[in-house]
Amino acid sequence: MAEVRIEHVFKRFGAVTAVDDFNLVVKDGEFVSILGPSGCGKTTTLRMIAGFERATEGTISIGEHVVSSSEAGTFVPPEDRDIGMVFQSYAVWPHMTVAENVGYPLKIKKVPKEERERRVQAMLDLVHLGEYGKRYPNQLSGGQQQRVSLARALVAEPGLLLLDEPLSNLDAKLRESMRFEILEIQKKTGITVVYVTHDQSEAMAMSDRVVVMSMGVVQQIGAPHEIYTSPANKMVADFIGLINFLDGEVKGDRIFLVGNDSHSWANKNGLEGEVTVAVRPESITMSADGGEFRGVVTHRFYLGDSVDFRVDVNGHIVRVIKKGSDIEAFPDGSTVYLDFDQVMFFKRN
Amino acid sequence: MRSRINSKTIVISVSVLLLLYFVVFPMIILLYDSIMLDGHVNFQNYANVYSQDVNWKALTNTVQLSLVVMIVSVIITFPLAWLVGRTDLPGKKGFRTLLVSSYMIPPYVGAIAWVQLLNPSVGYINSILRWLFGLETAPFDIYTFWGLAWVLTLFYSPFAFITISRAMEKMDPTLEEAARVAGASPLRTVLDVTLPLMAPSILAGGLLVFIAAGSCFGIPSIVGMPGNVEVMTTRIVTYIYMGDDAGVRDSTALAASLMFIANALLFGMTWMMGRKDYTTISGKSTRPNIVELGKWKIPAVLGVSLYGAIAVVIPLGSIVMTSFIKSMSKDIGFDNFSFEPWIPVVTSAQYMESVWNSVVYGVVAATIGTALALFVAYLAVKTNIKGRSLPDLLTVIGGSTPSIVIALALIITFSGNFGLNLYSTMWIIIVSYLVKYLTMSVRTIAAALSQVHISLEEAAQNAGANWLRVCKDIIIPLIAPSVVAGWFLIFMPSFYELTMSLLLYGSDSKTIGVLLYELQTYADTQNASVLSVIILAIVLIGNLILNKVSKGNVGI
Structure with missing residues (x-):
C-alpha cells in the first residue's frame, strides 16, 4: 500500500492554468476525494497522478517512488506506476470476456495461468460477479460493467486506486449501493484511494478527507464534517450543501x-x-x-x-x-x- | 392534418417510384439480359467470355490487383492514421488534408500524371534517374501490373485512411488508458486493445478500397491498356465498343459478374460490421491520449511528408508543370515555361463546350439530386412509415454499383426498348450521375436531419404549419449547410466523371472527362495537362466552398 505525495503541482495548457499549486499528502490506506464543479481541475489532477498528463511543475510520489518531477525531469509512464484505475466510462474492453478483462493486468505481469485464474475468480467473487466470467461486456448492465472495471483495477493488488467519477453513469439507486460496495472493498483490501467526483454527497459519505477545488485552486482540505460545518470560504460553503x-x-x-x-x-x-x-x-x-x-x-x-x-x-x-x-x-x-x-x-x- | 399526410405521402411515393425506375429497373434488365436470350435462360454468353483467355485473365487481374491495393493501402494507412490522429506529430492538420486530398483528384488525372512521370520512354522520373545513374534503359515501366497497382494504391488508399482515422477518433480513449494502467506499454496497448477494437473498421476500409480499385476504369484504361494489362472494366468497355448485339450481350455477362462481386462484398461487410457489438458507453469526452513521439518525431514527419509528396505533390506538380511547357521536345528550363500552351485550349470553342457541358450536367444532377436526397433522408430519419429506409437502401445500391455497370444498364434500358429513349441525350448522363452519387448527398443530409429534434417540427405544427411549410420554415433552414454540402457532393464527382460519360455521351453531349480521355489517348499530353489543371482548379474551388459551409466536416 502506498502514500501519495503531491507537492506544488501546476498544470498549464498554454495560457490556461488548469491546476494551480496543488499540495496533498494522501496517507497510506486513506480514502481522499477531490470534489469540485466541472472544469475545476480535479480530473486533470487525477490524470497527473495516473501519468496520463505531465505536470508542468512540481513533484508527485507514490510510495517510495518519485513518479513525476519537473525539476529532476522524472516521468514514470502509467504502466510502471503500480496503480489501479476506474474510469467514468468503465473502459471495459468489449472484445474480451469479463474474465479476460479482469485477468489482463496479471497477463501483462506474466502471472502463471492457474494462479491468474484463481485470482480473477476471487476478484470476481469480491465484486459479486462470480458467475459472469465467460460473458462479454455488452451482456452486462452498467453497474456490472463498473464492477468489472473495479475488479480489473484491483486484481494486481496495486498500492493505489484512482477512481474518476466512477458512479456518475449509474442511476440513483445503483449509485447508493455501489458507494457502499466500494467502501467495503476498500476496507477489506486497505488500499489507498483517490476518488474524483462532482457529487458532494458522494464525497461526504465515502471519504476520510475531502479536497474541494475550484478553478484549479484547492479551496479547502478537511474531513467531511469540517468542510460542512466550517467551510473555509464562500465558494466551499456554497458548493457543499444548501x-x-x-x-x-x-x-x-x-x-x-x-x-x-x-x-x-x-x-x-x-x-x-x-x-x-x-x-x-x-x-x-x-x-x-x-x-x-x-x-x-x-x-x-x-x-x-x-x-x-x-x-x-x-x-x-x-x-x-x-x-x-x-x-x-x-x-x-x-x-x-x-x-x-x-x-x-x-x-x- | 389531412393535407399534411397527403403532401408527405405524395412527395415520398414519387421519389420512391423515381428511384425504382432509374436505379432498380435498369439493373434488373441488365441481369435479365445477361442470362436470358429470346425468352429462354441461356448462359452461352458467360461461357463465351470466360472461355477466352483475355477475359479470364482480366478477371484474375482484377481480383489480384484489388487484393494487392487493398492490403498495401491498409498497411500504409493504419500507421498514417495513427500518427495523424493520436500522436504529437507536428503539422498534423496539414498532413491530414494532404493525405485525404488525393480523394478529390479525379483518378484519371492521377493516372495521366503518373504516365508523365514513369512512362518508359519520356517519363520525368525515369529521365532523371537515367541521367543521374547513366542508365541505358528506363528503371520503371508504368504500363505493367505493378505500375497499375502503384497508381491505384495511391489514389484509393484515402478510402481506407478516412475510414480508419474516423474509427480511431470515435474510439473511447479510456479503453487504451485502462490498458496502460493495467501495465501495458504503448505498443502492447496498440496490439491488445487498439487493433482488435478497430479490426472491423480496418476491414471495412480495406474492402472499400478493394471495391473501388476493382470498379475503376479511368486508371486501368490509361495505365493498364497500353501495356495489355486488362481488367474487367476495360474488357467491358471493349465489348460495348464493338457495337453489335453480341458484343453488348457478352459485356452484360462481365458486368453482371462485376456487380455481383462488388455487392456481395459490400453486404458481407455490412453484415460483419453489424455482428459484433463494440459500442460502449462513453463518458465525458476526455482529450484523446496523445502519444509523445520524442526522438521519433523527425523520422515520422519525414515519413509522412514523403508519402504526401509521392501521393499528391509530385503527380500534381508534374501536371501543372507540363501544362506550362512551351515545347515538349526541349529540355525543361525557365525559358521553356509560358502561358502559351493554355491559349489554344481556353480559346477552343470545342474544348470549352465540353467544359460547359460538364458544368451544366453537374449543376442539373446536383440540384435534382439534392431535392431527392432531402426526401429520401427525411423518410429514413424522420418517419416511421413501414419500409422507410428502402429508398435510402436503393441509393446505397446505386452508389456501390460500379460505374461501368450503371452505364451499361442505362444503355440497355433507356434506348427505347422500354418506352423511354434517352440514348445520346444529356439526360441519360445526368441519370447516371444521380444513380451513382445520390447516396453521398443522402448520407450528409440524413446525418444533419437526425440532429433536428422532432419537437422542433411539432412546435411548428402546433403553430399551424402544414408539412411542406414545416420543411420550408424549420427543417431546411436548420440543415442548410448540409444541403449545400450535399449539393457539392453530387456536383463535383459529376463534373469530372469519366467512366459513365464515356459510354453515354453523344455528339452534342461530350463532357470534360471524355475530352481529356481522348486527348490522353491521342497522346496530346500538353492539352491534356492544361485541361487537367482546369479540372483541378474547379474541384479545388468546390472543395473550399464545401469546407466553408460544412465547417470542415464534409469534403471530397
Missing part, C-alpha cells in the same frame, strides 16, 4: 443584517464593511412566538419528510427547511420568528 447568503454589514464591533437591527452577532474575525451572513436552511429554527428575526412566509414547498419555506425578513429572502410534514402550521402570509444557528460570516465581494 446555504443562505444574506447581505450583512459591520457596525461597530457587531454584524447586522442590512436594514435590520433586531439581532446582531459578535464580529469575531474582524471583518469590515459589507459582509455575507451565511446560514444553512436546516440550522434555522422557525416559531410563531418570538425569536431573533421577524419575517413573513411567502412560499412553501412540500418535500415529504420536510417542508421548504421562503421567509421574507425585511427584504432578505431566507430559505428555511423544517423537518416533519406539517405544511399547514405556517401558512403563506403568516408572521414567523427565526433563530439562526451556526452562522458563518464571509467578506462580500
Whole structure:
C-alpha cells in the first residue's frame, strides 16, 4: 500500500492554468476525494497522478517512488506506476470476456495461468460477479460493467486506486449501493484511494478527507464534517450543501443584517464593511412566538419528510427547511420568528 | 392534418417510384439480359467470355490487383492514421488534408500524371534517374501490373485512411488508458486493445478500397491498356465498343459478374460490421491520449511528408508543370515555361463546350439530386412509415454499383426498348450521375436531419404549419449547410466523371472527362495537362466552398 505525495503541482495548457499549486499528502490506506464543479481541475489532477498528463511543475510520489518531477525531469509512464484505475466510462474492453478483462493486468505481469485464474475468480467473487466470467461486456448492465472495471483495477493488488467519477453513469439507486460496495472493498483490501467526483454527497459519505477545488485552486482540505460545518470560504460553503447568503454589514464591533437591527452577532474575525451572513436552511429554527428575526412566509414547498419555506425578513429572502410534514402550521402570509444557528460570516465581494 | 399526410405521402411515393425506375429497373434488365436470350435462360454468353483467355485473365487481374491495393493501402494507412490522429506529430492538420486530398483528384488525372512521370520512354522520373545513374534503359515501366497497382494504391488508399482515422477518433480513449494502467506499454496497448477494437473498421476500409480499385476504369484504361494489362472494366468497355448485339450481350455477362462481386462484398461487410457489438458507453469526452513521439518525431514527419509528396505533390506538380511547357521536345528550363500552351485550349470553342457541358450536367444532377436526397433522408430519419429506409437502401445500391455497370444498364434500358429513349441525350448522363452519387448527398443530409429534434417540427405544427411549410420554415433552414454540402457532393464527382460519360455521351453531349480521355489517348499530353489543371482548379474551388459551409466536416 502506498502514500501519495503531491507537492506544488501546476498544470498549464498554454495560457490556461488548469491546476494551480496543488499540495496533498494522501496517507497510506486513506480514502481522499477531490470534489469540485466541472472544469475545476480535479480530473486533470487525477490524470497527473495516473501519468496520463505531465505536470508542468512540481513533484508527485507514490510510495517510495518519485513518479513525476519537473525539476529532476522524472516521468514514470502509467504502466510502471503500480496503480489501479476506474474510469467514468468503465473502459471495459468489449472484445474480451469479463474474465479476460479482469485477468489482463496479471497477463501483462506474466502471472502463471492457474494462479491468474484463481485470482480473477476471487476478484470476481469480491465484486459479486462470480458467475459472469465467460460473458462479454455488452451482456452486462452498467453497474456490472463498473464492477468489472473495479475488479480489473484491483486484481494486481496495486498500492493505489484512482477512481474518476466512477458512479456518475449509474442511476440513483445503483449509485447508493455501489458507494457502499466500494467502501467495503476498500476496507477489506486497505488500499489507498483517490476518488474524483462532482457529487458532494458522494464525497461526504465515502471519504476520510475531502479536497474541494475550484478553478484549479484547492479551496479547502478537511474531513467531511469540517468542510460542512466550517467551510473555509464562500465558494466551499456554497458548493457543499444548501446555504443562505444574506447581505450583512459591520457596525461597530457587531454584524447586522442590512436594514435590520433586531439581532446582531459578535464580529469575531474582524471583518469590515459589507459582509455575507451565511446560514444553512436546516440550522434555522422557525416559531410563531418570538425569536431573533421577524419575517413573513411567502412560499412553501412540500418535500415529504420536510417542508421548504421562503421567509421574507425585511427584504432578505431566507430559505428555511423544517423537518416533519406539517405544511399547514405556517401558512403563506403568516408572521414567523427565526433563530439562526451556526452562522458563518464571509467578506462580500 | 389531412393535407399534411397527403403532401408527405405524395412527395415520398414519387421519389420512391423515381428511384425504382432509374436505379432498380435498369439493373434488373441488365441481369435479365445477361442470362436470358429470346425468352429462354441461356448462359452461352458467360461461357463465351470466360472461355477466352483475355477475359479470364482480366478477371484474375482484377481480383489480384484489388487484393494487392487493398492490403498495401491498409498497411500504409493504419500507421498514417495513427500518427495523424493520436500522436504529437507536428503539422498534423496539414498532413491530414494532404493525405485525404488525393480523394478529390479525379483518378484519371492521377493516372495521366503518373504516365508523365514513369512512362518508359519520356517519363520525368525515369529521365532523371537515367541521367543521374547513366542508365541505358528506363528503371520503371508504368504500363505493367505493378505500375497499375502503384497508381491505384495511391489514389484509393484515402478510402481506407478516412475510414480508419474516423474509427480511431470515435474510439473511447479510456479503453487504451485502462490498458496502460493495467501495465501495458504503448505498443502492447496498440496490439491488445487498439487493433482488435478497430479490426472491423480496418476491414471495412480495406474492402472499400478493394471495391473501388476493382470498379475503376479511368486508371486501368490509361495505365493498364497500353501495356495489355486488362481488367474487367476495360474488357467491358471493349465489348460495348464493338457495337453489335453480341458484343453488348457478352459485356452484360462481365458486368453482371462485376456487380455481383462488388455487392456481395459490400453486404458481407455490412453484415460483419453489424455482428459484433463494440459500442460502449462513453463518458465525458476526455482529450484523446496523445502519444509523445520524442526522438521519433523527425523520422515520422519525414515519413509522412514523403508519402504526401509521392501521393499528391509530385503527380500534381508534374501536371501543372507540363501544362506550362512551351515545347515538349526541349529540355525543361525557365525559358521553356509560358502561358502559351493554355491559349489554344481556353480559346477552343470545342474544348470549352465540353467544359460547359460538364458544368451544366453537374449543376442539373446536383440540384435534382439534392431535392431527392432531402426526401429520401427525411423518410429514413424522420418517419416511421413501414419500409422507410428502402429508398435510402436503393441509393446505397446505386452508389456501390460500379460505374461501368450503371452505364451499361442505362444503355440497355433507356434506348427505347422500354418506352423511354434517352440514348445520346444529356439526360441519360445526368441519370447516371444521380444513380451513382445520390447516396453521398443522402448520407450528409440524413446525418444533419437526425440532429433536428422532432419537437422542433411539432412546435411548428402546433403553430399551424402544414408539412411542406414545416420543411420550408424549420427543417431546411436548420440543415442548410448540409444541403449545400450535399449539393457539392453530387456536383463535383459529376463534373469530372469519366467512366459513365464515356459510354453515354453523344455528339452534342461530350463532357470534360471524355475530352481529356481522348486527348490522353491521342497522346496530346500538353492539352491534356492544361485541361487537367482546369479540372483541378474547379474541384479545388468546390472543395473550399464545401469546407466553408460544412465547417470542415464534409469534403471530397
